[in-house]
Amino acid sequence: EAGVTQFPSHSVIEKGQTVTLRCDPISGHDNLYWYRRVMGKEIKFLLHFVKESKQDESGMPNNRFLAERTGGTYSTLKVQPAELEDSGVYFCASSQDFVSEAFFGQGTRLTVV
């Protein structure tokens, strides 16, 4: 069975541009999470979907970030316009339910120059 898949693995964009990250969770997992690790710092929670609904988006840094999960399957995280401080590794995770283990993807390394 495929694990959590993230696209792209790397992205380099200029400040002010738009980038869209994609996450395909494990099939059948209703819960999908986004996390981010800025260089040298903690991995921080961004938001949590249950199916297509946002359960908790308390970690989203500002309104330049928009996450969607159409149809409760894959999710996208758009950054528009990107700023230098958005650089980091964005992780996606999915789980079957609230208390089950969350499985992580390999992450997308975003560099804003």
Place this chain on the structure above:
Amino acid sequence: GDSVTQMEGPVTLSEEAFLTINCTYTATGYPSLFWYVQYPGEGLQLLLKATKADDKGSNKGFEATYRKETTSFHLEKGSVQVSDSAVYFCALWNSGGSNYKLTFGKGTLLTVNP
């Protein structure tokens, strides 16, 4: 709020050396504690976990004991291998919430030389 503090690296060891990576936490209630590992080019993988005080999590020769009195969950391995080279993250999940929101430490880069 909840927080995790772990030993900052990088840590460089020779093969077969003993490893300790310290981790302490601050949380209300009774959190579950985890160690995740990220091998080069791969995603985060759960290494081990403990869900209550005095529990010992173990996997692949790694161990960590949930110490509530010292709010710690130190990771240990008696004899490291080159293949253990990775970034290790300590994390907690506070069951007082309603979702699986993990709180992570900053990560510790371990390099094991042959």
